[in-house]
Amino acid sequence: MLLSERIGPIESASSAPLYLQLQKALREAIQHKVLTPEDALPPERDMAEDFNVSRITVRKALEGLVHEGLLTRRQGAGTFVAARVEKNFSKLTCFTEDMISRGRSPHSEWLARMEGAVTPEESLTLGLSPSTPVYRFHRIRYADGAPMAVEYSTIAAFALPSLDVVDHSLYEAMASAGYKPVRALQRLRAVLITPQHAGLLGVKAKDAGLLVERRGFLKDGRAVEVTQSYYRGDTYDFVAELNDPA
Template identity: 80%
Template sequence: MQRALREAIHQKMLSPDDALPPERDMAEDFSVSRITVRKALEGLVSEGLLTRRQGAGTFVAARVEKSFSKLSSFTEDMISRGRAPSSEWISKSEGSVTPEESLTLGLSPGTPVYRFARIRYADGAAMAVEYTTIAAFALPSADAVQNSLYAAMAATGHRPSRALQRLRGVLVTREHAALLGVKPKDAGLLVERRGFLRDGRAVEVSHSYYRGDAYDFVAELNDQS
């Protein structure tokens, strides 16, 4: 059943945002138990092909579009699209800036920083693995960050006001594949971001590895001639 639904989605027989029938009806249509239906749906949710909406049911997932024209957090992006964002923390730590971070953030050797690693989810489906380093002056502690990193930074008056981003295609590593529920060497997207305060100081550097099958990045271009 899971394979049949997957093929129906890949072959566009089911379109993004289409609602699936109730589990009881699907069990009858496929002549299987509701437990089998439930396991199949859970498997497709974990693959990012389906999403569950509380009180509404199960739907075919739509690819997420991330605009490069606006500086926003993952949490804000998901909420604006009617998706439920969540995170699973891999680690939170405090340390000293590395030589590479020192150059990127413009910090002196030995300057304290906070590092965060987490898996980002939309409607329960893993979307990205994110690694972020923040200059320590922007946060009171690593534990000050609960759900939204930018919300915690805004509370101290140190939310980035602009950022430079670089996007490139990558192959998903074995480590990231296990975290994202995809296969090693599947197509992925790496977004490198450097965030700046209004006074020009760099405050954030992040590397986010996105599933290539669930995320699109778009940019609005204007003719300046």
């Protein structure tokens, strides 16, 4: 079956550039699971003939999806729908947004939701006075039913009306309250999965893992979020785009 028969043809009446139309069709096919992880795409020449566009158009469309982490290129093998999740460090998005954009179905399992006073360490990190109230959210993050990360978030209490407003997306709840971070500092380091986290993530103790520490800031410069996320090392990749300032 031709790829155009699986995902649908490019809309001839659309005024959008052809590469964006093809990119949109492929992205929606991945999101709707018409194309699934590890599916191989046809060679660029075949796709160009199939969709009646130039190879340059096909290449540009695919490059955009590779940059988004939806596709991966393998030397000598071709282009495939990504099986591992790629998190772009240059974009401030939450886990839920990342998974939905990649055609995955996210959900969370709550370990704890609690209100308390800021700890001395949190006080320094968030710039809050001692005894300032904060909310803490501990949960396992899943994609398509598979555990991906254990996440521990501390949020300044002024940024949320209550604990209960947080459902599937912390950032969505913060945005509704008018306090979604617009900037973040993130630190990534390799760790060994602890026995406690191994049981939650379905891996072995001392397996490779990734710890991402994030501090989120509001537009006025105030720190509002501190999150530590422990990711399985076998399912998650972090990428960053680098540019020459010259």
